[in-house]
Amino acid sequence: MDPFSRDPAHLVPPVEAEAVPDVAAEARRALQGTLWECKRVVVGQDAMLERVLIAMLCGGHVLLEGVPGLAKTLTVRTLADVVGGSFGRVQFTPDLVPADLVGTRIWQPSTGEFRTELGPVFAHLLLADEINRAPAKVQSALLEVMQEHQVTIGGSSYRVPEPFTVLATQNPIESEGTYALPEAQVDRFLFKLVVDYPALEDEIAVARGEVGEQARAREVLRPEDLLRFRAAAAEVHVDRLVATYAVHLADATRHPAAHDLDDLTGLIAFGASPRASIGLVQGAKALALLRGRGHATAADVHDLA
Known part of the structure; x- marks a missing residue:
């Protein structure tokens, strides 16, 4: 055996x-405070919150699989608030094109020049909602940003803000009108998390309006703090x-x-x-x-x- x-x-x-003895204690206090603040708003998904925070510390990305209504969107919004970062969301649909994701160049008749319009991927935390509903070329555009942390528009390269984390979701119970992610692309995510239903007591608290979207998360970290802890984790x-x-x-x-x-x-x-x-x-x-x-x-x- x-x-x-x-x-x-x-x-x-x-x-x-x-x-990293000096940073470890500080990181533990700050990161545990981050988790506690998130749990005030996102109830019953403690394991998901911890794994997403770990992915952010690793510079990785997360694929969330679960039925609608399990606080996936709320999780991303709350984390963005708590770490003081920007939040972006893309609802993937069959008619989406890569420019809708990364941005494009727009002609300005008044100036006679092109203006670059950056897409929603330029955020610290990006929610790619129902990633399996977009065609392969859009999925590939997102995965390229995940890998390279930059996009090319009109021959110029633009870096996404750091730290940069993508949380992509997919619904396991619907297959019509979807484009399954190839295994090679799924492999690019650090974690694939199957999001389960909350415990009954947690769901009762949410149903009574005691917690959830009514609560407001406060900022605990700054993006530069997360980058510092990421460097410490690497050591x-x-x-x-x-x-x-x-x-x-x-x-x-x-x-x-x-x-x-x-x-x-x-x-x-x-x-x-x-x-x-x-x-x-x-x-x-x-x-x-x-x-x-x-x-x-x-x-x-x-x-x-």
């Missing part, structure tokens, strides 16, 4: 190297054992039998790519910082897997 595919408790770095120490655990988890999806998971053989068409291993380690580093540590443990990896 492969020890790396089971309980991670024994995989603790032999030397708990505190790579979090990762022991070889912890990285090995992440790689073995990914490899178990490719070769289940080699990890004593024979019952999964034939159930997985294609295993996770090396990007998954990298994402697990990056996420574990951000989660460690969120928990006030300067080193990542296998438990951090396990919690994200």
Whole structure:
């Protein structure tokens, strides 16, 4: 039996190297305050909020899958308010064109010149609502911005503001008039989160109007603070054992039998790519910082897997 595919408790770095001891405590206070402020408005989606914040610390993007009405839009708006960033939203439809997303050049007869009109992607937090309803060329335009953090309009390049995070949503219960995201494009997202219904008590509180959209989130961070914590997360120490655990988890999806998971053989068409291993380690580093540590443990990896 492969020890790396089971309980991670024994995989603790032999030397708990505190790579960012000074920043870790500050980051924990600020980031926990950010989560608390978000939870005042977005009720019953604690796991989603934590994962989205981790993605922002990693510089990654998130694909949210869930039925309508589960506070996905409210989550993005609230996070933008709490981190003091700008918010953009694009409702993807079959008639959308890339220029609607990234912007275009508009002729000005009064001046005899073209004026560049930047699109909604120029925001710190972008909600790409129902991304699977737009044709492939629009999806590709968005994924290019996600990868390059810039767009080219009329031969000139324009950088999106930093930090830049895309939260794309898709509805799993409707397939008519949709364009399924290819696996290669889904792989560009750091996390794919399946958003579930809130607990009954949380839903009762929302239904009574005790919390939710009536509450106003206050600004806790600035975008430059998030960039500083992102740099600190990148410096979090990762022991070889912890990285090995992440790689073995990914490899178990490719070769289940080699990890004593024979019952999964034939159930997985294609295993996770090396990007998954990298994402697990990056996420574990951000989660460690969120928990006030300067080193990542296998438990951090396990919690994200």
